[in-house]
Every structure is written in C-alpha cells, then in structure tokens.
Amino acid sequence: MDRLAIYKNIAEQANQGDLVFPTHVEETLKLKRILDNPDCHLETAAKYIIADPVLSARTVAMANSSAFNRSGNDINNVPMAISRLGFRTLRTLVSATLVRQLNSQLRDPVLKQKAKQLWEHSAHVAALAQVIARHITRVDPDTAMFAGIVHEVGGFYLISRAEEFPGLLDGEPEIWREYGEKLIGRGVMKQLGIPEHVMKAAELLWQGISGVPPISLGDTLILANDIAPVISPLHEQDGLNTKKFAANIDFEVDDTTLQEVLDNADDEIESLSAALLV
Template identity: 30%
Template sequence: MSNQISFRILEDIARDLSSEMVCFPTFLDITFRVRTALKKPDLTIEQLGTLVSAEPLMSTKIIRLANSAAMNRSGRVIADLNRAIARVGMEAVRSVSFAVAMEQLLNSKKMAPFEALSRRLWEHSMHVAALSRVLARRLTKISPDEAMFAGLVHDIGVFYLLSRAANFPDLIADPAELHQLLVQWHADIGHALLAAMGLPEELLTVVQEHELEHVFDTVGTLAEVLFVANRLANVQHGWRDDAYSAPPDAAVVAQLFAADELEPLLAESADDVASLKAALGGQA
C-alpha cells in the first residue's frame, strides 16, 4: 500500500488544527476544561474542586496522588478532595486530567486494533512523567509538576494520530506504514495540538524537539530533563515496535552520568516512579 492514507490523515489534522474553531478530540475534553479553569488568576481550590468532583475518576486519582509516596512524605492519609488538591497543587491537577483522558481513550472500543501499541505508549508516558519529575526535583530548579506534565504530554501526538488512524481500516492493516507515520509526525502533531490548546511556548518547543539529539554536560533545563527521561524510559519501556525500529540508544545518557552516579539516582527514584505510576495509571 502507498502512503496515500497517511497523507489523508495528515491533511485532515492540518485542516482541523489550523481552523479558527478547533474541534478538540473527545478524549481531551477533561484536560481542556481543567486548562481553561487554571487560566483564571483568581481560581480557588474550592472552585477547582467543584469542577474536578464532577469527574469521579479524576477525583479518585487526585486523592490517590496526594497519598502517594512521591507527594505525601508524612504518610498522613488524605480523603478530602480539596485537601488533596491543596497537597498536590493546582498544576498537578492538569497532569491528572490528562491521565484520565488518556485512560478513557485507551479503554475506548476504537482503540482495540492498537491495544498492544497503545498500552506500551501509556506505560512509556508514565515512566517518562515520573522520571521527569524525579530528575527535575533532584537536579534542577524546575517545578517537578511542570516536568511531570511535560513527560505525560510529550507523546500526545502519537495518541492523537492513533485516535485518527482508527478510522482508516487500510492503515490498521498496515502496521509498518502506521509505525512510520507515528514516528515521523508525532512530535510536530503534538506541538500543533498543544498550541491549539493554548499551552506555553516553552512546553510546545520541548514537546516538538524531544526526539532531537541534544548536546549538554549537565541537566538543567526542561528540554534536557525530558530528553534524558525519554531516553532512560526507552531502554526498557519504549513504545516503538522492535520490528520497525532500531534498538534505543542510551549512549547520551551514559555520557551524562557515570555508572556510579546513574544507578543510585535510579534506585533513589524507584519509589517515586512506582508511586506516580500507581496514582496516575491503571484503573481507579
């Protein structure tokens, strides 16, 4: 099969994302509502709690996150939604809204043909988000919540492309072409989708360039945090199909961290990775 189907999908997406009235995918409705609320400078925890409480799955995940080892060092159990929002912070709610949106998409019937791929993708996103938060907290002055959100959305273009590809049986039947489409276009599509949602320019750039090679000596910027987290996650939790991709290259990470530096960092962050995955991923 030629790549005409891929071109049709890209043309449809380009029309949607360049129009004055962008029609957001259904699975992003929750994220868009939360993003809109967070743009209000006078938004209170109580107002955000009212919005969130309308989504039981989101409420559950926020409470779970507030009680995770990564967020709750004291071990004091929190059961109240508003207190949970106060504990994790308003920006972290944005990450939870995205996690809920992705879970709804993955559980939809339309994604059944891509079940194995989409599960690998979500597992990868969970690891990148958790590792981004840990790296930001341990090595930089960047907000850990900002880094976590960047990790969650860095491959949003793949999710979006898969949701559109589900409408093209010929592409479903050609995994090699689908894989090529995802690898080649997911970063640019992710940039365009997040831009249409009005997210900050720095985040757009970081998402668009997260697959590009970076040359740096220390981890200090959001782009560097995401790049390293993505490379680390790819070693054991990549989403690409081995039949169509070369093995992940961890050489850049090895150049940044000596073995005696990297191993303790990963060991120290293991609990955070596990607790964030448990809080954001899986069923409530």
C-alpha cells in the same frame, strides 16, 4: 487515499486548529480552563474534581504518593488532596485525563493495546522527569512531569484516528517522525493549550537533541524518555536500540551518580507512575 496523504491531511488540520475531539475531551478542556483561571478557589476546583470519580481517585492517589506525602499521613478526600498537591499539579492531572480520553472510545483491540502501552510509557516518563528535575537538572519538577505526560499527545491523537484509516500506523517510521511528531504533535499541543516552553522541550525530544550532562527541561524529558522501562509503541525499533544504550547511561551528579539518584528515588518514581496509571 494513501498513508502519506492521510498524514499530510491530518497535519494540515492540526496546524489550522481543525482537530475534532470527542465530547468528553471537550468537557475536560472546559475543566482545564476553569482551573487555569487565577480566581479559581479550592472549593470550586474540588466541586468539579469530585464530579469525576476517576479524576477524584487519581487526585487522592497522587497526593498519597511518596513524592507528595512526605509525612506518611494518607488522606482520603479531594479537598485535602488538592491542598497538598497545589493547583499546578492538579492541572497536570487534568491534562493527563485529557490525553487518556483521546483513546477511550477505541474498539479495535490492537489499537487499544497500543494506547495502553503509550500511556504506560508516558506515565513512566512523567514520573522519571519529575524526579530527574528535582534531584539532577533543578528545573521545575511540576513542569517536567507535565512535559512527560503530554510529549506523545500527537501519537494519542493519531491512534484515535487510526480506526478511520486502517494501516495508518504501519510502515516507515520516517513518515511518523516527520508528520506525526513535528506537525501533528505540535498542532494537537497548541489546540490543548500546552505552553510554548513545554512544546519546545518536546520538539527537542522529537529531534533527538540533548545535552550531557542534562541541564534544561528538554534534557530532562529526553533522559526520562530514554531510561523509561516501557517503550512507546510508536517507536518500537528506535526504543529497543535506545533501551540497549540507556542501560549504560550514567554520569556524576554532585557527589553521587545518576544511577544512585534513581535507586534512592525508586519509591517516588514507582508511586508517581502508579498514581498516573490509576
């Protein structure tokens, strides 16, 4: 089966909801559904988070990041971390775990490196999107961070399938854009229960449609993606061209500029991305 046929086949599976996730991803999806229940209480959430040592560490690290720890008082237990973060941010962290787990069983070192770079890119985009939303576009910061985490979920899924199909990620980037992002990406998002408005923001990024100055969630995501210091391995050439362009991106924001906002929020961006990379 040639590469285009494989893409079409996976895209069809995605659109029909026939994607198969590893067992541990299914378990995390169950946790996501528990947390999505409006009747879920802090004690219940803490019990499930504590059962996962990695997720526990990420929850406490996020709560102690400068973006959430405004008082400077560190905490060291999960219930207090959840109380500080709130359920919306907690659900975002669980979604981050879902995305990372898609590639946790890879054996090929090249694919493992691609997955690692893609997560580093996503973590930086998520941190930047949260700060841009809070200081510039005034869209919901939690939603912006969530969009940054999941905007490449189709890419993570394809990397997870690439060991079955050697050469799947090689060749013309146009095939990836048409099938990987627009069809497979949306199909994976639907199966993971990503809200429609977040999917639409990601689609604006995939299509390269943005407004200047940025106003919407889609604009926020695109700007964060363009200025992220780590390039997506699935967009290497585009990313290098964008990086040259992004170095000169600046515009006025009220009585300051984009670059001044980013400079002032550097600690927040660094601590958020570091918490996601734990």
